[in-house]
Amino acid sequence: MTSISLYSPRNPMLKKRDDFEDMLEERRSSSDLKYAFKCYTPVLYKGLPPCKTTMLKSMVLQSDQLHYVINQISKETGEVAGAIQEEASAILEEMAHRLQLSTVRFFAFALTKAFKTLFRSISVNEEGIQRLQQAIQDHPVVLLPSHRSYMDFLLMSYILYTYDLALPVIAAGMDFMGMKIVGEMLRMSGAFFIRRSFGGDKLYWAVFSEYVKTMLRNGMAPVEFFLEGTRSRTCKSLTPKLGLLNIVMEPFLKGEVFDVSLVPVSISYERILEESLYARELLGVPKPKESTSGLFKARKVLGENYGSIHVYFGHPVSVRTLSEGRVNRCEFNLQPRFIPRKPSDDTQSFVNDVAYRLVRAQEENMVLMPWVLLASLLLQAHYRGPGCSALGPEPDPHHHHGMTLEELTLQAVWLRGLVRGFGAFLHWPDDKPPSEVVSASMSLHQGLVRVSDGRVWLLLKEPGGPGPGTPEERLLGVAVAVLSCASYRNQVLHVFLRPSLLATAIHIASSGRKEEVFNTFSFLRNMLANEFILCPGAAVQDFEEACQQLVKSGALQVSQQQVTATDRGQPTLAFLTDMLEPFLQGYQVVCRYLCEEASESLTEKDFVPAVRNFTVKLILAGNLRYCEALSSDLQKNALAALLRLGAVHRVNGGEQVTLKVDKMVLNSLTDTLGGKLPTQKSLLARL
């Protein structure tokens, strides 16, 4: 795996990144209408003329691939092929985009208006745009933006339109289709719609994959989709979904195109439109259905300032280059290529690796605003304070310790040095005094933080939320604020992840023997593999990277046998362990729940609400201070990890899937996680 050259050199300090240009600047000084009607003449793949969607549809319907599947289904079910063909045609109708320049122009106009009021700037790395332009001419291109907001794909198309690049065709979830007009408009701006789940539906899969592959093979338009599958409500990257990536790689693997370029795009929002919406969703307050009226209600956001957006177009990654020495394309030689076929294990693990690498590439080019550092510090301070356990019936305002503004500024400056040392893409205006940077950040995030009397603390009551009510309701209010704040801290987590795992491993491990620290590190890494982006099979590499970073920052000394924390490294190590603590605590809560409370008949469906209730009780009883444990995202990830590690099993019982706990495995995992057991070889072996 090490040979994959997705990134710049090993030493993160050497990472060179492009400069940004604010694309709104020009919009503010020229006519929006003129812009919407500007001459738009993108260059296409090999200079081919654009292809009509009707042509695309007929190519899909006439493809050998589809015919094969239709005939197969016909043989299996006895249904006549013609009927299935019609079904396929209907699926395609429901799915296909109808890109129309006029609609794009409409969006260009409307979005310009909206963007200008919402955002201070939209900055794009223009070198990335140039690279993309070249890539589009050379090979079929797949755009892979990060996904944090509904806005993402409109924003992408907006940028490409502005720079005169070929408009992408975008895989969108079916939920948009619920919004009638908007759904159709999105379709006309290049979206195509896929059902959320079509697991065993062979026909659907065939139509869908052929549709995407036809576009790619013929280089009709860049294909865009979200590797993470859905918007990340937590603002940390989600582990990649492989379905579409498999599809877009296939034309290369089967030799139908010379190469495919994958372009990771990192979209960072200084303030996310959906901020508190996400927090509520994670806490189980049902999310509003994506409906047209819902979107219009979102208009109230229009009054606010959402700061800046940074969009970084990463280096196009050649699938051909990635696959060199990893994939033997000959595996497709002995069967006609129209027969759908599972790729070999090697190829599957290759695709999986690539997916992780790409998400990491997205992470690395995410621009971090100063606020994410402040949020990290404030959240840690919050947890060090009385935390959620102080939710008495009469919360004492003076209990909000927070920290002094000076302290925060000092710590922020210290942290700035640390993240930069770790290679983060920090956008900190060095020309301004730190205090100014800090207060500017806080004023943008007034909803989350309060300053008075020279002290700063998290605003734990949701603005406009319910007044004093039951402890549960108050807890919910606090949790919304904490999770909102955590969503900013989460943006910087990928920078600290590996060193944090190491710091925690040193903390838990019973000795400083390198081997043992590594074992604990691997254990933690494995445990948290559903939570964070950790490339499969890269434990050693990650460990080395973490050691290297911490040695460089002076926090560690590493010899052949021994890993030793230095004295001056204590603050760093403490900070790093604190970063992971909410997650480890959260996982332990889940484990405890499964050990202590889970009934024999616990269904998968009931899992999240049950854990949530359990957690609420723990918090209110003062036994847990980390209300991040309430996040359904964390709970689901923990469950996925436990399933993967064999501590829990799924049992298919008719309608419901129930969860069976293997207490032995679970207990030993819990103990190790809590630092009660040394990470034994035997345990590691089974992971």
Added chain:
Amino acid sequence: MASDGISNSGIPDRQQIAQQRLRIIAGHLQKPLDTSDGRIRALECNAPDNQPSGATTKTVPRRRQEVMKWNGWGYSDSRFHFNKKGQAEFTGKRYRLSGMIMPSLKDWFEGTFGANIQHKNFASAVLSPGAVRPPTLNEAFTEEVRSTGIPYSSDAEDRVFRGHGHCLHEIFALREGKVGRVPDMVVWPNCHNDVVKIVELACKHNVCLIPYGGGTSVSSALECPPEEARSIVSLDTSQMNRILWIDEKNLTAHVEAGIVGQDLERLLGESGYCTGHEPDSMEFSSLGGWVATRASGMKKNIYGNIEDLLVHVKMVTPRGVVEKSCLVPRMSTGPDIHHFILGSEGTLGVVTEVTIKIRPLPEYQKYGSVVFPNFEMGVACLREVAKQRCAPASIRLVDNEQFQFGHALKPQVSSMFTSFLEGLKKFYITKFKGFDPQHLCVATLLFEGDREKVLQHEKQVYDIAAKFGGLAAGEDNGQRGYMLTFVIAYLRDLGMDHFVIGESFETSVPWDRVLDVCRNVKERITRECKDKGVQFTPFSTCRVTQTYDAGACVYFYFAFNSRGLGDPVRVYEQVEHAARQEILANGGSLSHHHGVGKLRKAWMRETLSEVGMGMLKSVKDYVDPENIFGSGNLL
């Protein structure tokens, strides 16, 4: 057919037919004599003056260097060069193009390669005696050979000539005067029995034998393994070149394996027959070489490939002579032992005599061509033609680059080449509107048979072509396409004179992958060249040269300007290696007809599977346990 076919077809139809008829008649008149003659004389072959009539005009002397280039392609008198005016010219008198000037070649050459004809890199004219290491002779063997009376030599020139084929690296080294391990001795057996004696002696004295036919190998098959410590003897079959008999009842001829293609066809032609086996190298390549490499001729659609033409074959191995007991069209007697011999690339023994199918000379030949708007349509058309099983004797589709290359070779004045370019331009504006000159491509056709049928056949093919947007584009255009294949090897020498190096390679592919292979391999070449520091985009082009029921043969040309590169041959080899890798990854074969030799050995295991390799190996171990035929090809 090199000069023959070409010269004929420029002549108006009626005249051409008349001429052909005459030839056929002349052949018939000669025949009874020839046949009886052959039958009697086949039995003994030692007497030099005892040869059947035809062979007296043999093309290939023992001292090949007297008529052929020792460090380039073909006849010494024939070569391209840029004259004082900077115009390309083809010297000599042998070919249709000989003595002609090709005014557009220079611009094409300089434009395509970013080359300059002022930049010269001529080959060293003579072989410096010091360049060749003295021979390692096996005295006892030499002594016994001498006593048999079979001619032999260990002259440096003779040895060097037989130490190579026509791969780029081989010719490139010779041009620079560099000579590696070459045979220590050359022997010229005159007949089957001579070969038996030589092989026996080689076994007795543990001498390494490498059979040599026409020397046109493009797989490093003739290269001597540098690590070979024994004396290496090149067994040159060129003097075994008689047609021993012709059997008109069964339409077979029994021929000695050293005969080269042009002699075989000429001699059979005198009797009104042909084999129809016409590899592009047929001027120089030999019957035995074809068998040993599984060669393919351009007219295989009518006559078949070498394996289809073969009725009987005799091979001398260290274990003795292997042959079947009868002359039958097919038999079911277990795995066909012919298939151990076909493609054995000189690793099992020497093919000495072959019974080959013959056909009456065709009454009528006609060239043709079709222009397609793009390569995709052209391939679709060829596929349809194959599906309907109505392929003409030859049908080839060249891509746009090669089409333009063809243009550049248009001679200045010639009656046979009507003003095609001008014609085509006009063509454009009138009929070809909508054909993009940067995309169009051409299929060249050759029809053979009786006149009626040819015309009918022609119509059928043009009708199919029309369905794929193809427009008939005249006979000249077709003919020129075929001419190109004969001169291309000469052109390579011209390129090398000006730092442009290149080569061709081929593969076979299933129909559904033809376009993918063509696209990906061409692009891979371009990309690899760039990666390896080649400044100017290489010339990377292909053509579909054969059609089959289940797929096609694709032929690539690849050349680039190597000026400024430290080690051009190494770059070339890396790119070719990558291209082959690409072919295999896209479902193409290791080779359709050039063979494996040593050049493509590395891929044999993945091509044949472990067991398959074992099967070949066990045959080798049985037939030649001492590795007397130690060229190291294939395995």
